[in-house]
Amino acid sequence: NAGVTQTPKFRVLKTGQSMTLLCAQDMNHEYMYWYRQDPGMGLRLIHYSVGEGTTAKGEVPDGYNVSRLKKQNFLLGLESAAPSQTSVYFCASSLASNTGELFFGEGSRLTVL
Amino acid sequence: GENVEQHPSTLSVQEGDSAVIKCTYSDSASNYFPWYKQELGKGPQLIIDIRSNVGEKKDQRIAVTLNKTAKHFSLHITETQPEDSAVYFCAASSNTGNQFYFGTGTSLTVIP
Numbered sequence: 598n599a600g601v602t603q604t605p606k607f608r609v610l611k612t613g614q615s616m617t618l619l620c621a622q623d624m625n626h627e628y629m630y631w632y633r634q635d636p637g638m639g640l641r642l643i644h645y646s647v648g649e650g651t652t653a654k655g656e657v658p659d660g661y662n663v664s665r666l667k668k669q670n671f672l673l674g675l676e677s678a679a680p681s682q683t684s685v686y687f688c689a690s691s692l693a694s695n696t697g698e699l700f701f702g703e704g705s706r707l708t709v710l
Numbered sequence: 711g712e713n714v715e716q717h718p719s720t721l722s723v724q725e726g727d728s729a730v731i732k733c734t735y736s737d738s739a740s741n742y743f744p745w746y747k748q749e750l751g752k753g754p755q756l757i758i759d760i761r762s763n764v765g766e767k768k769d770q771r772i773a774v775t776l777n778k779t780a781k782h783f784s785l786h787i788t789e790t791q792p793e794d795s796a797v798y799f800c801a802a803s804s805n806t807g808n809q810f811y812f813g814t815g816t817s818l819t820v821i822p
Contacts (some may be wrong), residue, residue, distance in 0.1 A: 639813055
């Protein structure tokens with residue numbers, strides 16, 4: 598039982614490049630989230646999904662897209678990376694609602710030059 | 711949306727002393743308040759949570775208190791140990807929304 602797995606763990610991009618972060622969970626959770634963590638700013642929600650085939654915007658969605666084609670996977674895409682997207686990205690999942698425990702992955706550190 | 715403020719941003723205590731971290735929230739509809747601990751290089755992990763129908767909850771050396779009228783909640787760690795050193799985040803959410811709102815974190819250092 599791996600929990601929440603994020604790939605890749607580290608990535609360096611040049612401005613304008615694109616990439617996709619993959620999140621996979623093996624707990625059959627309905628809810629999945631993508632957060633970014635920046636110094637002094639805590640965890641800010643980018644996008645989330647309440648079930649397979651659904652996505653919704655969080656606090657800071659601009660410059661990102663997401664897809665939830667399979668219940669266990671939640672993909673975060675950057676179409677044209679910018680230095681402001683340099684951050685640590687965390688995926689999380691929860692069983693059924695937003696008033697239960699969040700299970701986080703170990704994070705993906707992205708640097709945009 | 712909800713606004714969660716957390717204080718202090720850094721906290722140093724001597725081993726064996728107590729540590730208190732405080733959070734306030736703005737949305738009266740919030741009814742679930744978890745606390746997460748993040749160790750270096752890891753994702754946050756839930757350590758304790760409280761729901762709005764309860765004023766206090768304890769789990770060994772950790773306790774959380776909630777004051778719904780004042781819209782604040784606090785994490786109390788007693789008999790601190792070096793392994794308590796980490797970043798702690800408070801959060802708030804409601805079952806009418808779909809989001810958790812996190813505080814900005816408190817970096818706790820326990821000095822042996």
